[in-house]
Amino acid sequence: MSDEAVEWVVLSHTPDPAVEGSIFEDPRFSHHVAFLRSMLARGWLLAAGPFADRQGEGMTVLRIPGGDAVARARELAEADRAVIEGLLVVEVRPWAVQMEAEGLGA
Secondary structure: OOOOOEEEEEEEEEEOOOOOOOHHHOOOHHHHHHHHHHHHHOOOEEEEEEOOOOOOOEEEEEEEEOOOHHHHHHHHHHOOHHHHOOOEEEEEEEEOOOOOOOOOOO
16 A cells, blocks of 8 residues: 555444443454454454443444545444444544554555
């Protein structure tokens, strides 16, 4: 993704309100890990993980080449089986990065 135009997208994941107990112990969480691995395989995933101060909530930062990044990210995030099966709720937001460390995401 060196000279190609990229767009940054943040995915915010929260447990579905109907979920009881730890999402990390739920068998459906493996679907979310598979989703994250697919973003890594595409070369889009920069970081992902849970928030330390909010049980079960997390964030994923993607850097996607080309146009329509938000639409593509939304389509893929909503196809995450952990979302489809009601474990997680996802919010997809464009991120207007103004400054980044050299070599990040390259």
